[in-house]
Amino acid sequence: MSNLTELTISESLEKLRAKEISPVELTEAYIKKLEDNKKYNAYVTTVPEKALEQAKESEKRYMSGANKPLDGIVLGIKDLFCTKDIRTTACSKIIDNFVPQYESTVTQNLLDDGAVFLGKLNLDEFAMGGSNETSYFGPVVNPWSKDVKLVAGGSSGGSAAAVSANMCAGATGTDTGGSIRQPSAFCGVTGIKPTYGRCSRYGVIAFASSLDQAGPICKDVRDCALMLNSMAGFDEKDATSARVDVPNFESFLGQDIRGLKIGIPNEYRPDGLNEEIANYWDKAIEMMKEKGAEIVNISLPHTKYALPCYYVIAPAEASSNLARYDGIRFGNRVNGKNMEELHINTRSSGFGKEVKRRILVGTYVLSAGFYDAYYLKAQKVRRLIKNDFDEAFKKCDVILTPTSPIEAFAIGDKKMNESPINMYLNDVFTVSVNLAGLPALSLPIGLSKNGLPLGMQFIGKAFDEKTIFKASYQLEKSVNFKRI
Ligand code: GLN
Numbered sequence: 167m168s169n170l171t172e173l174t175i176s177e178s179l180e181k182l183r184a185k186e187i188s189p190v191e192l193t194e195a196y197i198k199k200l201e202d203n204k205k206y207n208a209y210v211t212t213v214p215e216k217a218l219e220q221a222k223e224s225e226k227r228y229m230s231g232a233n234k235p236l237d238g239i240v241l242g243i244k245d246l247f248c249t250k251d252i253r254t255t256a257c258s259k260i261i262d263n264f265v266p267q268y269e270s271t272v273t274q275n276l277l278d279d280g281a282v283f284l285g286k287l288n289l290d291e292f293a294m295g296g297s298n299e300t301s302y303f304g305p306v307v308n309p310w311s312k313d314v315k316l317v318a319g320g321s322s323g324g325s326a327a328a329v330s331a332n333m334c335a336g337a338t339g340t341d342t343g344g345s346i347r348q349p350s351a352f353c354g355v356t357g358i359k360p361t362y363g364r365c366s367r368y369g370v371i372a373f374a375s376s377l378d379q380a381g382p383i384c385k386d387v388r389d390c391a392l393m394l395n396s397m398a399g400f401d402e403k404d405a406t407s408a409r410v411d412v413p414n415f416e417s418f419l420g421q422d423i424r425g426l427k428i429g430i431p432n433e434y435r436p437d438g439l440n441e442e443i444a445n446y447w448d449k450a451i452e453m454m455k456e457k458g459a460e461i462v463n464i465s466l467p468h469t470k471y472a473l474p475c476y477y478v479i480a481p482a483e484a485s486s487n488l489a490r491y492d493g494i495r496f497g498n499r500v501n502g503k504n505m506e507e508l509h510i511n512t513r514s515s516g517f518g519k520e521v522k523r524r525i526l527v528g529t530y531v532l533s534a535g536f537y538d539a540y541y542l543k544a545q546k547v548r549r550l551i552k553n554d555f556d557e558a559f560k561k562c563d564v565i566l567t568p569t570s571p572i573e574a575f576a577i578g579d580k581k582m583n584e585s586p587i588n589m590y591l592n593d594v595f596t597v598s599v600n601l602a603g604l605p606a607l608s609l610p611i612g613l614s615k616n617g618l619p620l621g622m623q624f625i626g627k628a629f630d631e632k633t634i635f636k637a638s639y640q641l642e643k644s645v646n647f648k649r650i
Contacts, residue, residue, distance in 0.1 A: 170195040171332035172649075175239050175389040178335060182228060182238050189224035189238030193217050193282055196240045199333050200284065206307045206318075208328040210245055211253050212285035220282040227280065236396055237280030242334035244325050245286035246293055247273050247380070248369040252283075256371045257301040258291045260516025261497035270369025271401045272338060272380045279396040284334055288324030291518045293345055293373045294484065296592050298323025299577065300520040308353055308574045309650055310618055316574040319349030325383045326353035330650055336384040336393050340370060342377045343476050344570075344596025347608035350383055351569035351621025354610045354649060356642070357383035358390045361629045362603035363408030365394075366401030374483035375406075377476075377600040385649060387609060387638045391415035394631070410629050418632045419639040424458030426637060429562030433469035434595060443568045443620055446611045450566060450622050453644040454637070464558040464565065468550045469598060475551065476597040477590055478531050478544035484521075485528025491516060523586060552602040555625075564633050567595055569608040569621035595623065605631045607638050610647040619647075 170192055173181070181187045197214045217240065224238040248254050248266035255262045269277070277283070290300040298306040298320040306323035308316040309331035318327040322339035326349035329337050339346040341359035350357035358381045365380040372378060382393035394415055401407040430451065435444065451461055493499040493512030500511035517525070531540035558565065571594055575582060582589050599606045605628070608621040622641070626634040 171199045173335070174385045175236070175335045175392050178239060183233070185228065189221040189228065189282065190218065192238055193221035193240055196284055196334060203331050203333050206309055206327050206331055207304055208288055208306055208324045208331065208333055209242065209285045210255060210257060210288050210303045210324070213252055213283065216252070217282050217284045224280055224282060234278070234280035236276065236392065238282060239280070239335050240282045240284050241276060242284055242287045242325060242328045242337040243273055244289055244322055244338050244340060246289055246340055246371045247338055248371070249273055249283065249286065252286065254286065254371070255302070256292045257289050257303055258517065258521065259302045259498065260491045260512070262302060264497055266369070268369060271366035271403060272370065272397045275396050275399065276338070281396070287322070287328055287337055290321035290323070291521050292371065292484070292488065293321040293340055293342055294520050294524055295320040296344065296348060296589055297582065298349070300518055302518060305577050307577070310354060310574065312617070315577045316618070317352065317577050319352030319574065321345040322349045322357070322383060326350050326355055326357070329353070329355045329383050329385060332650070336382055336389055338380060338397070339383045340378055340380050341600065342373050343480060343600050344593050346381045346383060347569050347596055347606060347621065347623055348592070350608045351610070351619065352574040354619030354647065355383055356386055356390055356607065356609045357381060358394060358607040358631065358634070359599065359605060360394060360398060360631055361408070361605040363406055364398050364605070364629070364631070366399070366404040366407045368401055368403040372487040374480040375487065376483060377480060379600070387607070387635060387642050388416060388419055390607065391419060391635050408629070413632055415631060415635050418636045421636045422458070423454070423636055423640050426459045426564065426633070427462050427562040428454055428459045428637065429462050429464035429558055429565040431464050431466045431469070431558070431565060431567060433466050434567040440571055442614050443571065446620055447568055447622065450611055450641060453641055454566065457640045457644070459637070462562045464561055466554040466558060466598065468547065468554050471547045472551055472598040472601060473590060473594055475544045475547040476593070476601060477527070478540050479548065479601070481524040481528035482532050482541050483528070485525045485532065488521070488525055520586070548601045551598055555602045555604060559627050564637050565625040567623055567625065569595060569623040571595065573614045573616065573618040573620055599625055604628055605634055607634045609638050609642055611645055612647065
């Protein structure tokens with residue numbers, strides 16, 4: 167079979183279980199694909215030998231009938247998840263040679279379910295960015311690029327690009343303000359940011375701890391359900407991990423959505439919203455109506471404060487989390503005459519421009535005198551944003567909005583790079599979800615006139631991923647998006 171790497175996870179599992187293909191054969195196909203697709207710069211570390219070892223173990227389990235839920239499925243791991251004995255860098259120079267002694271809970275869960283890891287995927291440095299251009303290892307190239315090299319989105323750009331170019335069957339991502347959903351939208355794949363607390367953050371390098379959440383990026387909705395089944399669950403190693411049952415997400419796919427109330431927030435349709443995206447949104451609404459869903463208009467009045475609120479809270483937490491990279495305990499060191507100089511030299515050389523900017527902003531908003539004016543105020547606004555969603559969910563079961571106000575843009579795009587604010591504005595539809603701790607899934611809705619993928623997102627109530635899966639699966643069927 168020549169196109170094994172084009173199979174979805176569920177299709178691969180079917181063939182593996184029927185013994186039509188073997189895990190080793192499947193892994194070899196991905197290793198080949200990896201070689202052919204180096205130009206996308208999706209992986210920063212590959213471990214093909216390790217992957218083949220894992221595939222051989224998986225093969226034994228299939229032979230003995232002891233195979234596990236994801237046995238033999240080849241995955242890529244965002245390089246923000248600590249993987250035992252495999253270099254983990256957060257795509258930062260400051261820890262570019264860090265080899266963890268332990269495995270993150272999420273990746274351990276996947277390994278326990280029989281997954282094969284092919285390597286570590288590129289991302290924006292410490293997941294700070296929306297285009298994967300802040301990575302120490304250089305930008306990821308969007309596989310949908312034609313003449314001009316386009317960004318894959320960020321921060322999980324490597325994950326989305328690898329899935330879309332068939333360099334792994336599925337990938338892990340993390341989402342602090344949109345980093346699973348936005349790159350998924352840019353690369354024409356599907357990704358879900360689960361409810362805060364659904365997946366353990368243990369062993370995930372911290373960006374903004376009250377917002378960070380791990381989730382899968384896959385070819386379709388079913389694969390996301392399968393991967394999330396494995397990734398999610400209570401973990402006593404993470405104090406914010408939730409003690410709630412993980413339902414079998416796959417069991418909700420195909421369920422009837424007649425009478426399901428879908429909320430449409432008018433604040434997400436500002437004047438000047440890209441017309442193509444607005445049209446696709448309308449189309450998605452029509453498709454859901456045809457399936458029997460009921461459309462309700464809702465209001466999320468504090469939406470306009472979400473971006474400033476996020477860009478106070480996220481840097482505040484980042485500045486605190488990144489204090490640990492001091493040249494003593496972790497990663498690289500650049501010596502100096504005394505301790506202070508050592509810190510300054512290490513951090514000046516180890517962090518990139520965007521990370522430094524966030525540390526400066528974060529330290530500023532947390533400093534005495536400004537704390538009340540910025541940080542505390544942002545926390546109050548965060549509560550109002552959460553309240554908006556609580557009110558809205560009294561009227562609807564799930565919310566439908568575009569994922570991003572734009573399509574993938576050129577690497578090095580002048581406008582995006584001339585001011586950080588221009589880049590931050592792209593997160594307008596994603597950050598509220600993280601501030602409120604809610605789950606949201608992005609799926610492809612179609613192509614723009616430039617032939618680039620656009621995404622729609624379903625936002626759900628806390629721990630109600632099942633309704634998101636139900637609704638997304640139906641929309642996906644209507645859209646019938648053609649992957650690469
Ligand atoms: N683009 C957002 C930021 O730069 C979100 C990043 C993320 O979700 N990790 O902060």
